[in-house]
Amino acid sequence: MVTDARFATLAIRGSYDHAESANHRGSLSEPAYLTTAQHFESTEAMFAAAGDERDDWVYARRGNPTVRYLESTVAALEGYQVDAGVSATTTGTGMAAITLATSAFLSRSVGAHPNFVSSSACYGSTTMVFNNRYGDERGVDVRWVDDPLSIEDWARRIDDDTRFLYAESPSNPTVQLVDIPALGALAREAGVPLIIDSTLATPALVRPLGLGADVVVHSLTKAAGASGRSMGGVVVARHDLRLRAQPEELTADFAGYLRSGPLRDMGSVLSPFNAWTILADIRELRGRVDAMSAGALRVARHLEASDKVAEVFYPGLETHRSHGIAKRDMWLVDSDADGGPAENRFGFLLCFRPKGGVEAAYGILDHFDLIWRANNLGQVKSTATIPATTTHKQVGDAKPGKAPVPPDMIRVSIGLEHLDDLVEDLDQALEKS
Numbered sequence: 293m294v295t296d297a298r299f300a301t302l303a304i305r306g307s308y309d310h311a312e313s314a315n316h317r318g319s320l321s322e323p324a325y326l327t328t329a330q331h332f333e334s335t336e337a338m339f340a341a342a343g344d345e346r347d348d349w350v351y352a353r354r355g356n357p358t359v360r361y362l363e364s365t366v367a368a369l370e371g372y373q374v375d376a377g378v379s380a381t382t383t384g385t386g387m388a389a390i391t392l393a394t395s396a397f398l399s400r401s402v403g404a405h406p407n408f409v410s411s412s413a414c415y416g417s418t419t420m421v422f423n424n425r426y427g428d429e430r431g432v433d434v435r436w437v438d439d440p441l442s443i444e445d446w447a448r449r450i451d452d453d454t455r456f457l458y459a460e461s462p463s464n465p466t467v468q469l470v471d472i473p474a475l476g477a478l479a480r481e482a483g484v485p486l487i488i489d490s491t492l493a494t495p496a497l498v499r500p501l502g503l504g505a506d507v508v509v510h511s512l513t514k515a516a517g518a519s520g521r522s523m524g525g526v527v528v529a530r531h532d533l534r535l536r537a538q539p540e541e542l543t544a545d546f547a548g549y550l551r552s553g554p555l556r557d558m559g560s561v562l563s564p565f566n567a568w569t570i571l572a573d574i575r576e577l578r579g580r581v582d583a584m585s586a587g588a589l590r591v592a593r594h595l596e597a598s599d600k601v602a603e604v605f606y607p608g609l610e611t612h613r614s615h616g617i618a619k620r621d622m623w624l625v626d627s628d629a630d631g632g633p634a635e636n637r638f639g640f641l642l643c644f645r646p647k648g649g650v651e652a653a654y655g656i657l658d659h660f661d662l663i664w665r666a667n668n669l670g671q672v673k674s675t676a677t678i679p680a681t682t683t684h685k686q687v688g689d690a691k692p693g694k695a696p697v698p699p700d701m702i703r704v705s706i707g708l709e710h711l712d713d714l715v716e717d718l719d720q721a722l723e724k725s
C-alpha cells in the first residue's frame with residue numbers, strides 16, 4: 293500500500309487497493325454490498341464477529357463493507373497531512389452527523405447542567421437542533437456567539453459545565469469563517485472539543501483537524517456527493533482527544549466510539565447504496581472544488597462590478613469580513629506540490645443582494661433559465677435560492693442564535709457548467725428583474 297500518497301491519489305484509491313480488490317475477484321471499483329447481514333461459516337465465527345474478536349460487519353446497522361470504504365476514504369482526506377490518527381463514521385444525513393457528534397458530549401452524568409457555545413452563523417436545521425431539541429426539550433444551556441470572530445465572546449461563555457465549542461466555517465449561507473486555530477487553542481485550554489462543520493470548505497480546501505479542531509462534521513449531500521443522488525453525513529475525529537471529564541472509551545477514537553455505540557444503538561446509518569454513489573463522487577473532489585471555486589470567484593467579481601447589485605458575500609472578495617482568515621486558511625490542497633506557489637480557493641458558494649430589494653430578488657430567481665431554483669448546494673449543477681424564505685425560514689425571527697440572513701439575499705452555488713453560460717444567465721436575469 294502506498295502510504296505517502298497525495299490527496300488526489302487517496303481520493304481515488306481510498307482503502308481499496310490491489311490487495312483488497314483481489315478479495316473481490318479483481319473488481320476495479322468497490323463492490324456495492326446492497327445487503328443487510330453477513331453469513332458466517334460457523335457458529336464459532338459468528339460469535340467471534342459478534343464479540344468484536346474479528347473485524348467483521350455482522351449486520352448493516354453495525355457496519356457494511358461499502359460504507360466502510362467511504363469512511364476510510366473520508367478519514368484519509370480529512371486526515372491528510374494531519375499529525376494524528378483520524379477516523380470517520382458516516383450517517384444517513386448531515387444533520388444526523390451533527391446530532392450524533394454533539395449529543396455524545398451532552399450526557400448529564402458528567403456535570404449538573406450542561407452547556408455549549410456555538411457560533412450563531414449556523415445552518416437553519418442546526419439552529420433548530422440546538423435551540424429546540426437540546427435547549428427547549430432537554431434543558432441544555434445553548435450559548436450563542438453572534439460575532440464568531442471575537443475570541444473574547446467565546447471565552448466569556450465557557451465555564452466548568454461547557455461541553456464543546458461549535459462553529460460552521462464557512463457558514464451557510466453568509467459564508468463567514470471562524471479562526472479555527474484560535475478557537476482550537478481556547479478549546480484545549482478549557483478541555484473541551486472544538487467541533488467544526490466544514491461542509492462548505494471540503495477537505496480539498498480546509499482540513500480543520502490540522503488547524504486545531506478535534507471533530508469535523510460534513511453533510512456529504514453537498515459537494516462530496518456532487519451529482520445529487522444521495523444524502524449522507526460524516527463525523528471525522530482525531531484520536532486521543534484531551535478532554536476534561538469524558539471517559540477514555542469516548543476520547544480514544546471518538547468516531548469509532550460513535551460507530552460502535554451511539555450510532556449502532558440509535559440507528560441513523562448511511563445506506564450502502566448511498567455510500568456507493570457518494571464514493572464515486574468524492575473521488576473527483578479536488579478537481580471539482582478547484583473548478584467550482586475558480587468559477588465562483590469570477591462570478592463574485594462580476595456581480596460586484598454590476599450596477600444592479602448592492603452587496604456580494606464571498607470570502608474571496610477583499611470586502612468580505614472573513615477575507616483575511618480565508619486567505620490564511622483556504623488553500624487548494626497540494627496546489628504547491630509541483631514546486632509552484634500554493635493557490636487560494638474560496639469555495640463554490642456565494643450570495644448577493646440586488647439593488648431593488650426583495651421584489652428584485654424574487655424576480656431574478658424567477659428569471660434564471662440555466663441556474664436551477666433548488667435548495668441544495670455544492671452540486672455539479674448550479675443552484676440558487678433565497679435562504680431567508682427557504683432554508684432559514686424555519687428558525688423564526690425572534691429566536692436567539694438566528695444568524696442575520698437578509699430577506700433579499702440570493703444564494704448561488706456554482707457548478708461545472710461553462711462559466712460564460714452562467715454569467716450570461718445571471719446577467720439576463722439581473723437585466724429583466
Ligand SMILES: *Cc1c(COP(=O)(O)O)cnc(C)c1O
Nearest residue numbers: 385386387415464491511513524
Ligand atoms: C446542508 C447542510 C447541513 C445538513 O445536511 P443534510 O445532509 O441536509 O442533513 C449541515 N450543515 C451545512 C453547512 C449544510 O450546508
